[in-house]
Structure formats: structure tokens, C-alpha cells
Amino acid sequence: MAASLFWLTAGWLVVALLATGFLLTDLYSRALDTTLSETLDFHVESLTGFLLEARDPRDPTIALADPRFDRPRSGWYWIIRGDSGALVNLSTSVVGIDLPQLSGALDAQGRRTGVLTDAFGTQLRVIERSVTLDGKTYRIEVSGNLTEILGLVEDFRGQTFIVLGAVGAMLAIMSVIVARFAMRPIDKLSAAIESVREGDSTEITGQYPTEIAPLAEEVNELLRSNAQIIERARNQVGNLAHGLKTPIAVLRNEAASKKGALADVVQAETEKMSNMVSTYLERARLAARTSIVGKKADSTMIMLRLTRVMRKIHPDVTIAFQRPDASLPWFRGDEADLEEMAGNLLDNACKWSKGQVGVRLSSERTPKGTQLLIRIDDNGPGLSDDDARKVLRRGVRLDEKTPGTGLGLDIVKELVDVYGGSLELKRSALGGLLVELRLPTARLGGIVRPAAA
Template sequence: MGGFRSLTARVLLLATAWSAVALVVIAIVISQLYRQSSERAFTDLLRAQLYNVINSMTIGEDNKLSGNPQLGDLRFSQPETGWYWIIEPLGTFAATPLSSSSLGTSNIKVPTILSVPFNNRYERFYRTNDAFGNTVLVAETEVVLDGEGRAARFRVSGNLAVVEDDVHGFSRNLYITLAVFGVGSLIVNGLAILFGLLPLKGARRSLERVRRGEVERLEGRFPREIMPLANDINALIESNRRIVERARMQVGNLAHSLKTPIAVLLNEGRLGEKVPSDLVRSQAEAMQTQVQSYLNRARIAAQRDSLLARSEAEPVMERLVRVMRRLNPDTKFHLSVSPPSLAVALEQQDLEETVGNLLENAARFAKTDIWVAIAPSSPPPGSEGEAARRAWVELIVEDDGPGLEPEQITIAMKRGKRLDESKPGAGLGLSIVSEIASEYNGTFNLDRGAHGGLRARLLLPGVTRDAA
């Protein structure tokens, strides 16, 4: 079974089997066609010789058959050849039968007219054996020779060994030719297959160099069929490299962000006094927020370039809007997803958190209406390379509230900043949306919408139709 795990062995085996079957079928078909053609030509030859005999025969003044058929074939004069002509008077015509010298005093077996009837040309052809063991084909007809109605039966036979020898000789040459052609084709096919699979070996060697650390990506010129695979492998290598670098950076950032709360707690502990519970709770909440934030970033980073990061936009949006309508019965939500099959290259959890934060923020400040729309979009300005080639979607959440001024937008985007302390919330929603969009290489911005309120615009990576 080991050989069948080799792509080269499989292709060679299939090519060999198909070529062998095809050549055998071709040989059989051509041989049968040639046999039919030879038998048809043999029959036509006997018919022509039959009518040559008929044309050469007359009834003499002595009421006897006379004539000397000249068929141009010495086999009609050589004994036991199987090539004969025979003329037998019919009815009251009592002339002496005539035959070729090759027949001698013997005769050939003749089937009855019932078993082999005449055709519409008043001819019949049948196979029989002569007295010498030859299998012959006989052409027979009956002809009226004069105005008095005297008739005779004419027969001309030919030895079928001629046809068999011809067919066997042709078939032998055909089989030899096809065998040589088949062996040559197998050699050429084998070389073509080995040559065609060379790029795979080149890709394997390049991948081994990557594994040994000699290069950072697959290098070389690959055929169009293999280039997408090479590009995907390079993208995977680059993604893994970015994940490792980002993990190192985020571990350092997390350690730095936890250093201050931990130092505060340790300092309070050294004082020997009872540490206030509010201080402990605030510092613990700060550390929990930082840990959760970096865990989310690590999870998003691991899924960002994965083919499995995919969410159907319509069911997610409808579910979130349905929940918001129940929580805000006095607010009208207008949802548009075009096309309905639109998919976003985000984990469903991240898409839900992003849209949920935007809807909650809009619901807090909207007067009566909120508009939610998601549709395909062009790449972000300045995009190049893979970012410019991939699909993108635009998500817009707009309300008819008071909106924000440019300087207020800058403050609102900062983590933990709230412009209106009278409204519920922790001030983390917009910053979380911005972080998620950034982690997926998207963009997020706020401005004043057409209805006077705040418009949140997200540009996120989409899923192409091929990937879908």
C-alpha cells in the first residue's frame, strides 16, 4: 500500500491502466472493422467473377454449353485451391455441366434454397466445405441463357483462408504497432508526469528550508495551479510570525499594565495597616479589565487571518436588533443587510460584541429612530497587497440623537471616557469597538450622520464568494 500513497505512483498506474485498456479496445475495434471490410471486398470479388463466368457462357448449335471463362486468376486452374466455378443446366436443358479444372471430379456441398434463400438481386452467398477440407464462400445465381427459356445455375467459390490470412497479417502488424506505440506513450506519459510533478518537489524542498530556518517564506516560481497553495502557506507562515510577535508584545504590555496596580497593593500591604476594600476592589477591577482586554486581543489575533473566522451577517444583525427592540420599545430600528448572504471575516462573538456596543450606544442617545446597514464596500484608503485584493464590508449604525462635535468624538473614543455621566455605562463600548476593528485590520470612525445624530462607520474584512 505504500506505493499507492505516492501521487506519482497513482498517476502512473492510472495512466498505464487507461492506456492499456484503450489500446486493447482500439486494436479489437480496428481488427473487426478491417475483417468486415475484407469480407465485403471478398464478396464483391466473387460477384464480379460470377458475372464474368456468366458473360463468357453461351449455348452452341449442338445445344451444349460452350465458353471459356478467363478470370485472370491461376487458382481456378490449380487443383484443390478452393477457387472454383461451376455451371449446371436447369430444367429440361440437358446439357453437360461445366466446371473449372481446379475442381476436378469432386464437388462442393450446396445448402438448400430454404436454408439460404436468394436475395432481391437473385443472388445468394453461403459458406461451405469442399472435398479437400477448404472452407469456401460461394456466390450463386440462376440465369436464363436464351429466348427459349433454357437456364443454368452458376456458382463461383473462393477460399476463405485468403481473408483469414489477410486479417491475421493485418492484426499482427496492428498489434505490434500499437504495442510499440503504447510502450512509447507510457514512457512519454511517465516523463511528462514526473516533469509535471517537479514543482511539487520544489515546493517541498522550499518548505524544508523554511522549517530549517534558512528562509522565512516559500521561494521560487511555481505553476499557476500550485501558486495559490504557495501563497496560502506563505500567508500562514506570516500570520504565525505576526501572532508570535504580537504575543510577545502583549505579554510585555500586560506585565507593564499590571505593574502599577500590583505595586499599589504591595505598598499598602507594607504599611501594616488595613487596606481599604474600595482600593482593593478598584485595583483588582483594573487588573481584571486589563487581563480580559489582552485575552480578547490574543484570541482575535489568533483568528484574524484564519479561514475559519467567518460570520453570516444577516442572522447576527437580526438577532441583535430583535433584542434591542425588546429593550427599547419606544425606538424604531431600521435594518438593511445587502445582499442577505453577506458574510464578515470575524468571529461571531466579536461581531456580536461590536454591533451590540454600537446599538447600545445609539439607543442611549437616539430620539426615535436608529438605522443599521451593512453592505459590501471598497478597501480602506491606502490599502495595498492582500488588503487591497480581499473583500470588505461597511457597517453603519446611525441615530437621530444630538450627535457629537469633533473634539467630543476624540474624547469618546478613549477607554473609560464618558461624555454624559447621567447615562448608564462604563465608557468602554466605543473603545472596545475600535480595538476589535483594529485587530482585524479594519477601520472605525464617528461623525455626524444625515439624520443629525451620531454615525458610527465600521469597515471590516469580508468573505469572498470563493471562500464562502
């Protein structure tokens, strides 16, 4: 947000400063041009007065005091022409220079203005006035150096943009400082929320400005409400479990003590009911547990513990655990959930292997961010692509002779979906099945991990 505010402010600042620079330059140019025109008007009126006073257009006393009219090629010239355009009198600066004449009709006051270029490429602002003396008409022309004015305008434009650029840089620096200062409480709140999400704290703490404090309190209230809802859900799940399991157990026991087709049907159906109740109660428990914000678990320690347990349960299987480095991120979720997922997968690998199982932990960059990657492979019979797709379906078992309900992998898939992870079954380099489990990660915790067993 701070970057967006900065670039938005910088964009408007650049536009405003550019517009200001061009506006100031235009105003300065207009002011200089107006001053030049007024100066030329003054000189025209002065020459008119001198002419009327001298009564002779060739009188050498007719002159202007401005020294620029005495300097050759200065761009400041005055000329008195006859009605036919012949030169009658002129300034020292115009001697030897053939100046072009204005064209166009005179206005009601006998005047006309325009811009001409002399033989040296100098642009001239020219004002001409018609004067009648003793029945003869004379034209008085006075020109000023417009190129000088344009040069002054260009210099002013360059200096203006330098100054405005410096002002813009200072304003940009100030906007960065203001944006950072203004965003500091929001960054602090964001860090506090991240700390809650990562499990480092249970609520948002700290002092916040008046505008943000209500938001922090609302988030804390939401966290407390969420915890209360989850606690009530757990209690209801427990009550429901006790309320359903006892009657089902009574029916099953009664049916087991009787003989006949009805007893067999009741026993079979109550067995199904018991499995379904256990399954859905377990899912409700898992959903409530994974909804808790701010939990994380050390995947390395959990996998070490599971490896030791599985070595005792399956002593004929060699489990090779490849210990990750200390930078491996933690699992963002409940420790019991990770044990349930990894434990089911590792137990299945041991059951179906021919004596060799491998376990590897690593992290992986995905579009969802950094994820924890758990690889478990074995040298068992493995699965075909079709069987791999089938076995992930709810309650599907490819080998009905092996004891179990087929719900272990189903619960793993359910947990993976709840956490937004993924579960893939592939062909292992050992010849059997490779299971890849991807789960969300949290920041690395601060506990000391034990040495590999």
C-alpha cells in the same frame, strides 16, 4: 501526483489503443470481405457471359483465367449446375470434391450468398446466380477461400497490436517525461515549503513558472503575516503580564501588612489570582512560541546540557545518560520548549528517585511518522495506574507536602498537546516511574555534537 497522472494517462492510453486496434482490424476485415465479394461477383458475371456466348453449359471453353481455379483444394471453385442440382460443368480445382450447396430463397435478381465449408475444413464465401438458357435454368456458383481472408485478418491484428504496443510504450515514456517536467516546479515548491517547515529557511525562494509563482508569493505572505501576528501576541502577553501582576502584587502586599480575616482572605485570593495569571500567561506564551514555523533543536545536546545541570542541582543522584547515535533526528520545535518539557520531567525524576535516574533517547516509527522518544526512569516509589492517570490532570498533586503548585507537569502536558506528541507514565525496570515522551522530528541538522559528559 505525477504517479497518479501517469497511471491515469496510461489507463486511458491502453483503452484507446485497444479500441483502435480492434477498430482497425474490423475495418480491414470488412474491406477484405468486400473485396472478396466483389471479386466473386465479377467471376459470376464472367461465367454468365461465357455461358450465354457458348450457348452450351458443357462447352470446354467456359473457364476463368484466374489460376487459383485450376489448383486443387485452393478454396477457389466454380460450378454450373442444372436446375435439379446436377453438375454440368466445373473448374479443375473442384474435381473430386463434393461441395455442399447453398440453401434459402433467391433474391429478386436471382442471387444468393452464404458461407460453406468444404471437405477439407476450408471456409468458403459462395455467390450463386440463376441463369436461364433456351428455356432451361442453370445455377452458376463461384466460391472464394474465406479461410485465407480470416488468416490475413489475424496476421493484421497481431501486427497492429505489436505496432500499437510500441506506440503506446513510446507515448507512456513521453508521458512520464512530460509529467516529470511538468511536476518539477511543484516538487521544487514542495521542497521549499518543507525547508521552511524544517527550519532551514525562513521563506520560499527561487524562480517559478507564471502559474505557480502567485502561490509561492501567497505562502510567503502567509508566513510573514503569521510571524507578525505571533509577535503582536507576544507583545500583548507581555503588556498583560505587567498590567495584571503589579496590581495583584500591591493588593497582596497591602493584605500582608494588615491583620484580620479580610486581610487573610484577600491574601489567599490574590495568591490564587497570581498563580492563575502566571499559568495562563505562560500558556499563551507557549502557544505563540510553538506556532512559529521552521524551528528545530538538537535533542542530544539539550539532554546533555540538562543532565549536567541536574547533576549539580541533585548531587546525590546518579544520572545515567545513554548517548544515542548520530542518526537520531532533531526535535521539530522551539529549543526552549524541549528544555522545559524534558527539564521538568528530569527534575521530577531526580526529586522522587532513591539515587538512580536513567535517560535514553531514540526514534520510533508511529502512524504519525518518525517521532523522537525520550525515556526518563528512576528507582523511586513510582505510581499506580490510577495515580498515573490522576497526576496528568491540571494542577493535581499527589503529595501536598512537597513545595510547588503542581503546574510543572501540567505545562509539560500542555506543550506535548500543542506539538501533537504524547506523554505516558509507566512502571520502570528500576522499580520507580518510567516517563515516555514522544515528540515530532525534523531532519538531522549539521552541527557537531559534543562528547557525552
